[in-house]
Amino acid sequence: MNDMVAEQPWLWAGLGAYFVATLLAMWGVSPRHSGDDAETSHRHQRWVLAFIVLGVLLLTVAIGARWVRIGHGPWINLFELLMSQMWSLGLVFAALYWRLPGLRPSAVVVLPVMWVLGSWVLTLEPAVSHFPATYYNVWKWSHVGLGKIFLALLLTGVGLAGVLILRRTQRGQVWFRAMPSDAVIDKLAWRLMMLALVFDSFMLIAGAVWAQDAWGRYWAWDSLETSAFLTWLFLAIGLHVRLSYKVPPWVSGTIIIGIFAMAFSTYFGTPYLSPSAHKGVV
């Protein structure tokens, strides 16, 4: 066992807070509350929100502690990327959870998806990463920031997509009884997709500007660029499929989950499958 490094206790505490939020969210939709009025079912939501926010705060400290320890931000290796995504996904989801009460029960889908990242980060060594010369570029901030918002919007869409699919089961109908009709959820979900498209497009533009300066070309179909373009195109296809066909809610949900899966592999798969540029090794 290695010695513990500065960020680890904070990271664990942050993930612990997310874990409590997950349990509370599940408890909140559980059938034993099926007779409750809306007021009762709202009370636990404050606690869910509080624990997500607590998790974000603890992860902020974890990221800060690592930043101080290694001298640069969480941009490079998988450990850092996952940790900072856990932070930004929590932050954006908390904001949406707070502003859009109608989607709150979908936290029982969103938070477990975040746990895929959470359990992954726990298996990784917090090794010190090298900060490449091309990462001093200021476009990095907008590229990464926009990408974080994009992924969080997709994840929130996945929560609603999960509701649309789970509602085909009896249990799902009970869990999500406090949510609006499928038609409304579907609309909200695709609205989030469209907002995601805005951020995705800006992210690609900022990324291209950075790539132009960092590698002397704005687009070269490297592994990450190809995957990111396909994600963008999947979004476009999803939006246009809905314009051309009447799509049942569960299909709509499946499309959203497909888009998210593509984005997920772009963020966490592609840069680590291919040794080519963009991973930061230049």
Add this chain to the structure above:
Amino acid sequence: MFSWFRLLASLKLTLVGMVLLGGGAALSYNNPVDVSVWVLVLPLSLLAVNLTAAIITNPRINRQIGLLVFHVCLLATVLLAGVGRMTHLDAHLEITNGQGFTPDLLLDVRKGPWHTGSLKKVAFVQGDFTVDYSAGLKRNLTHSMVYLPENGRMREQDVGDDRPLVLERYRFYTTHNKGFSPVLTWVPDQGATVTGRINMPSYPLFDYKQSNQWTPPGSRQEIKFWLQLNTGLSVGDAWVLDARNSSGVLVVTIDGLRVELEKGESVRLPDGQLRYDDLTSWMGYRVFYDPTLQWLFWVTIAGVLGLMHFFWKKLNLVPWMDEATSASVLPAEKLAGAPEKQGSKGQAV
């Protein structure tokens, strides 16, 4: 409107084009040499025709200003990228300290058939450079000094990494490819004296094989050179690559003769005299030219702003769910506001 034109504008054709484009993009991954650029050009052309027809005929696009701006900019982006490919230039350059840029220095030149840049007007002289390395030989910032003629004087500019030298829209980016160049003077038994430089392989990448060869003019025998460098390189510590703080012994081998030369020393060879004058450096640049860059940037930004405009408009049509309209108390329709005007079959979001 002709029915074939409507067919061209069909949204189903859009989906076909998008799926084909997805296939083309997947095939283009990592630019394999055996995949033709047509796997991208054909779907993009199909989509461009489809989109043009849709913009002209479909009021769902052309009556909604934000969506119209977005799709027009999308079209413009594809066209600009196409023009960019036709007019671009991509090349490499190795230039030695003190040397002035000339277009014939470019290597591996790839350019579009319409390329007409003013490369001849590009003028700069390469100066010294430094490259910072962290422990473990991890490359950090490069500072390459270049000198630009300006009002009869030379202006110094520091370029490197993501700070290219931009002249006449040609962008010069430093690369990891850089190294040392011994400056040699050859005084042949017959003919004129020549002074030149021999670029050794990239350093520190090829630290272990700093060798090259040269056949002097008027001689039939090839001279082999091997440079024994002292650069202060230490893998375990941070280090700065700087030719001014480096020295090198030049090992000259010709026809069984092996001589080690220090700076300033000469050797008598069968066809003349060779002098090792100095040790200097060369920098490798990537050269990139694409006159559409700025246009692409602003057109794509305008497009996304159009999309945002369209999106906000939609948001206003249907209020987001808020605290006051809790789902369990309100029917879905009320939450969603008044039903929107919809197109033929699809759903609006």
